[in-house]
Amino acid sequence: MTVTELSPDTAMHRIGALVRDARRHRGLTQQQLAERLGTSQSAVARIEQGNQNLTLELLGRLSAALESELIRVGPAGPTHLRVTGGRLLSGSVAVKSSKNAAVALLCAALLNRGRTTLRNVARIVEVERILDVLRSIGVSATWDEAGHDLTLVVPEQLDLAGIDADAARRTRSIIMFLGPLLHRAPEFELPYAGGCDLGTRTVQPHMIALRPFGLEIEARAGEYHGTVTPTGATSRTIVLTERGDTVTENALLAAARAEGTTTIRNASSNYMVQDLVLYLQLLGVQIEGLGTTTLTVHGQPVLDADVDYTISEDPVEAMSLLTAGIVTGSELTVRRAPVEFLEIELAVLAEMGLRYELSPEYLADNGHTRLADITIHPSQLRAPIDKIHPMPFPGLNIDNLPFFAVIAAQAEGATMIHDWVYDNRAIHLSDLTRLGADVRLLDPHRVLVDGPTHWSSAEVVCPPALRPAVCILLAMLAAKGTSVLRNVDIIARGYEHLYERLVEIGAAIEVFHD
Ligand SMILES: CC(=O)N[C@H]1[C@@H](OP(=O)(O)OP(=O)(O)OC[C@H]2O[C@@H](n3ccc(=O)[nH]c3=O)[C@H](O)[C@@H]2O)O[C@H](CO)[C@@H](O)[C@@H]1O
């Protein structure tokens, strides 16, 4: 049961009834329960009648004695949003650090014998999931008082048998444990990887990329079973069959501690890979080719350094915030945008008629990533002549593509959006029709968006995919009237305090629970 807004009397009666039912379910008398609690039978009777004041401490003891979680303190069930749309946004909003670099760096910390402090880490569910897994195998992970810097210390021996399989199965990023683990254990098991519901995402490239390090992976029921056989090789070249981000990261993680030189060809040079390279360099790994598709890594069998690394700003968050401004026809400044990872996006937006200005560039706290403040002005948008499609960096970011569906709906004319990457992501964009957009799914990969849209409010259940979910929310900001977006918990997987931050710049969003 979740206690939220019950009066104290009602809550005590409800809890009393729960205690009685749980006790009977366990086949205990009031006397036997009293003994387990170290109290009297009459006290148990009072609790069951709802006549006893309950402290959290007593509730904890009751739950333990009855082996049942009697109450959960906090919000009830899934989170929903009530959005009053049609309001202009104004002022400025700063971009937070990226989910995708954070998860890579959390996995990378497993390589370091010394202390890793990651600064400016986004407080998002995806990070918490990896932290749950890391803690379950013995890693110490502590937040600083302000809650944004995270210090990780990895023990000499990892408790791989104690891994929190539930948490591990909820995140695909756990696959990036493979690279570090192959240096720590000759054999290990890793629960299967999850992630967004975007259709099948192959793990074969990871298996191919890690084979030159002696790792063979067998997929068993719900788990990968890894076996490492030392190869004796002093150098190796890995040609990635696809330019994936996490597979490049896995190869880097394996190469960082592998004897000799590893050359990775067809490597992704996307933002999260660059953050990872910068962190590994701090650990003392020499890597050439940052920002290119060939990375040469000079491995160090022992990495033992106390390091501080500040994660860079998220281009996908920046795109989400820009879209919020564009779709509401607002004048808005998005501060600390990693422009180097938004160049194609901005060029396409300029083609579509968006008026914007960039501040002079400055460096992110990692000392490398180029940032700028982007100010957008209300603009008459038109459909681009060519289709919009993503490409590995330096192409238009695959995760930024869904936002172009919302923007295209605002533009005059027909825009073709081609998501060749994911089998299921474009499908979720057809939910925009619920808000009045003309979005036609031509096949699972292509949508045709005809604008401009006269947005109308609606009640929509959140699609089970992070970016499409945010797209629906942003369209609701444009739709006059009150919309409801149900089951939005997936958004917290990748965005920190998104609703509060949108409210600060003028949106009307209310969070509620059933
Ligand atoms: C934690 C993290 O960093 N996640 C990102 C990472 O996931 P991740 O690296 O896991 O992406 P995947 O390996 O699943 O690749 C996404 C899809 O693209 C296909 N593919 C990819 C590259 C390529 O050159 N050819 C090709 O066909 C894959 O087969 C797959 O179907 O990269 C994706 C693609 O940028 C992003 O959407 C994810 O946000």
Ligand SMILES: C=C(OP(=O)(O)O)C(=O)O
């Ligand atoms: C697809 C995404 O992430 P993940 O790889 O974590 O599912 C995303 O960030 O849009």
